[in-house]
Amino acid sequence: GESVGLHLPTLSVQEGDNSIINCAYSNSASDYFIWYKQESGKGPQFIIDIRSNMDKRQGQRVTVLLNKTVKHLSLQIAATQPGDSAVYFCAENEDNFNKFYFGSGTKLNVKP
Amino acid sequence: SQTIHQWPATLVQPVGSPLSLECTVEGTSNPNLYWYRQAAGRGLQLLFYSVGIGQISSEVPQNLSASRPQDRQFILSSKKLLLSDSGFYLCAWSFTSGRTYEQYFGPGTRLTVT
Numbered sequence: 001g002e003s004v005g006l007h008l009p010t011l012s013v014q015e016g017d018n019s020i021i022n023c024a025y026s027n028s029a030s031d032y033f034i035w036y037k038q039e040s041g042k043g044p045q046f047i048i049d050i051r052s053n054m055d056k057r058q059g060q061r062v063t064v065l066l067n068k069t070v071k072h073l074s075l076q077i078a079a080t081q082p083g084d085s086a087v088y089f090c091a092e093n094e095d096n097f098n099k100f101y102f103g104s105g106t107k108l109n110v111k112p
Numbered sequence: 113s114q115t116i117h118q119w120p121a122t123l124v125q126p127v128g129s130p131l132s133l134e135c136t137v138e139g140t141s142n143p144n145l146y147w148y149r150q151a152a153g154r155g156l157q158l159l160f161y162s163v164g165i166g167q168i169s170s171e172v173p174q175n176l177s178a179s180r181p182q183d184r185q186f187i188l189s190s191k192k193l194l195l196s197d198s199g200f201y202l203c204a205w206s207f208t209s210g211r212t213y214e215q216y217f218g219p220g221t222r223l224t225v226t
Contacts, residue, residue, distance in 0.1 A: 032213060034213075034214065034215075041220070041222075042219060042220065043202050043204070043217030043218050043219055043220050044156070044202070044217050045217070046214045046215075046216070049213070049214065089155060089156065091156075093213065098144055098161055098163060098169075098206075099158060099161060099171075100158070100215065101158070102148075102155045102156040102157075102158075103155055104154055104155040105154070105155050
């Protein structure tokens with residue numbers, strides 16, 4: 001599969017601050033992206049998705065931004081809480097919703 | 113609502129022994145099913161996916177195999193485990209079409225090959 005990677009392997013933020021997790025992808029044909037959150041010892045959980053015909057999508061305290069020009073995806077978490085501490089993965093898909101390719105993940109540490 | 117089960121939760125097996133991990137989904141019909149492996153501190157590697165009973169697609173060559181004997185049952189097997197097979201194995205399902213493409217993950221199986 002195409003390469004999907006993250007700029008920062010770890011990110012430490014203060015509780016209450018905003019967090020930004022970045023992801024670069026190399027397949028310009030990818031047209032659907034998902035952000036997942038994985039807590040220690042558990043399976044990943046869906047956070048938010050975005051299609052390539054959008055450049056921004058908002059959820060509850062989270063926003064995903066997509067820049068197709070530079071093939072970059074970011075996840076913004078507002079007012080980060082201790083419960084947000086986890087590993088975050090981006091995953092991409094190219095017109096085949098049977099298969100997703102995951103990046104290596106970014107660990108988010110929220111300091112009280 | 114839909115639920116996904118995996119067992120066992122943890123497993124310690126010697127090199128050369130066989131493996132069988134099971135995954136079942138409840139509350140939906142004809143789901144897409146997936147097996148992933150996650151090495152410590154790494155991302156998810158797609159191993160197999162299935163769009164229907166008896167239909168298995170392999171993503172990477174390896175000594176693992178998968179089977180789907182029933183609509184909502186997905187099994188990961190090996191005849192002889194290698195040390196490199198250690199990892200966290202995740203099963204996931206998704207709707208086939210017409211809804212979201214989100215994958216729903218099970219709790220995972222931690223496999224240690226000694």
